[in-house]
Amino acid sequence: MGKRFLLIALILALAVLGGTAKVLHTSEPQTEGPAQTGDRAEPASADDPAEADENAPQYYTLSFIGDCTLASVPYYRNSPVGFEAVVGKNYDYPFAQTAQFFEDDDLTFANLECALTDSNQAAEKTFLFKAPQDYAKIMSSGSVEFVSLANNHVMDYGQQGYDDTLAALEAEGIDWIGRDEWLVYELPGGLRLGIYSEFYDHVNEVRTQVSQLRHTDADFVIAAFHWGQEGQYQPNSDQIEKAHTAIDCGADFVYGSHPHTVQPIEIYKGVPIYYSFGNWIFGGNTNPSDTDTFFLRMTLALYPEDRHVEIVSLENVPCAFSGTAGSNNYQPVALEEGSEAYERVLSKLGGDFSGANLTISYGLGKDD
Numbered sequence: 001m002g003k004r005f006l007l008i009a010l011i012l013a014l015a016v017l018g019g020t021a022k023v024l025h026t027s028e029p030q031t032e033g034p035a036q037t038g039d040r041a042e043p044a045s046a047d048d049p050a051e052a053d054e055n056a057p058q059y060y061t062l063s064f065i066g067d068c069t070l071a072s073v074p075y076y077r078n079s080p081v082g083f084e085a086v087v088g089k090n091y092d093y094p095f096a097q098t099a100q101f102f103e104d105d106d107l108t109f110a111n112l113e114c115a116l117t118d119s120n121q122a123a124e125k126t127f128l129f130k131a132p133q134d135y136a137k138i139m140s141s142g143s144v145e146f147v148s149l150a151n152n153h154v155m156d157y158g159q160q161g162y163d164d165t166l167a168a169l170e171a172e173g174i175d176w177i178g179r180d181e182w183l184v185y186e187l188p189g190g191l192r193l194g195i196y197s198e199f200y201d202h203v204n205e206v207r208t209q210v211s212q213l214r215h216t217d218a219d220f221v222i223a224a225f226h227w228g229q230e231g232q233y234q235p236n237s238d239q240i241e242k243a244h245t246a247i248d249c250g251a252d253f254v255y256g257s258h259p260h261t262v263q264p265i266e267i268y269k270g271v272p273i274y275y276s277f278g279n280w281i282f283g284g285n286t287n288p289s290d291t292d293t294f295f296l297r298m299t300l301a302l303y304p305e306d307r308h309v310e311i312v313s314l315e316n317v318p319c320a321f322s323g324t325a326g327s328n329n330y331q332p333v334a335l336e337e338g339s340e341a342y343e344r345v346l347s348k349l350g351g352d353f354s355g356a357n358l359t360i361s362y363g364l365g366k367d368d
Contacts, residue, residue, distance in 0.1 A: 110280065
């Protein structure tokens with residue numbers, strides 16, 4: 001497979017690629033997801049030597065964002081400052097300042113952390129997140145093509161809520177992966193992404209699942225984990241063990257979500273681990289104390305002859321998940337390069353941040 005990691009860059013460059021996608025096969029039977037369409041980059045010119053090279057690389061751009069919670073907790077559901085009141089039916093609103101970063105890539109990947117349903121059969125738990133099914137349009141408006149449902153809120157309204165969520169995603173042409181399973185997902189031009197999503201699995205199951213995925217025809221394996229402790233700025237031992245195990249078994253990239261904070265990047269055996277992307281769109285808090293987040297733009301090169309893949313660049317773009325200070329307007333924005341907030345996000349990614357961990361309040365969460 002011969003991966004070579006050429007460059008890790010903290011830049012704001014954009015690559016223009018796009019196209020269709022399809023699910024090839026999965027660890028368990030699933031319905032094939034719908035396709036998305038778009039425009040490919042222009043081919044090499046006739047006088048370009050690469051045109052004659054049968055093994056000339058094909059380039060792909062993947063974008064990764066953090067948790068997308070498209071709902072308030074029940075206490076704030078009817079509040080004028082709640083997510084539902086601020087967004088209303090303006091589906092373009094949450095991604096209004098950032099959609100341009102994702103509309104021309106090959107794939108934008110997110111963690112969808114809510115149920116899209118009208119069900120009232122709520123689980124017995126502190127925090128419950130549900131949004132109307134038409135809120136799937138928020139994700140499609142933001143050019144998100146693929147979501148992980150491996151998290152602790154997608155089942156907040158039981159099997160009916162889960163089934164409604166899948167129907168809502170399908171209606172918007174958004175593909176998905178569920179809890180503790182894997183699939184192979186083909187991008188236009190032929191790049192085959194192996195994607196494993198984990199929430200409940202023990203490390204031994206991680207080892208089994210990733211090993212199985214590595215032995216498929218996937219060119220590049222992504223292990224997506226929902227893990228860690230909320231509010232912490234450093235990964236815990238479970239995160240580290242699972243990430244290293246996944247890489248030892250053949251993962252080429254590790255995507256982390258759940259802590260609601262930005263956690264450091266680790267390079268283990270040449271493979272990048274993003275322990276936590278933090279929140280991207282977060283309806284669960286009207287006045288969060290930490291709005292730091294970022295998105296990752298990854299450029300891959302696929303060499304058709306032997307199908308080895310190189311990570312050409314990792315571009316980390318510091319952002320805030322609210323565009324207003326002192327409140328949450330539920331609209332992520334890119335931060336100004338060199339600003340205090342911009343540098344703080346980079347310090348969190350670099351593991352140099354020394355601030356106190358967040359205190360997570362567990363009040364006002366339930367349906368009362």
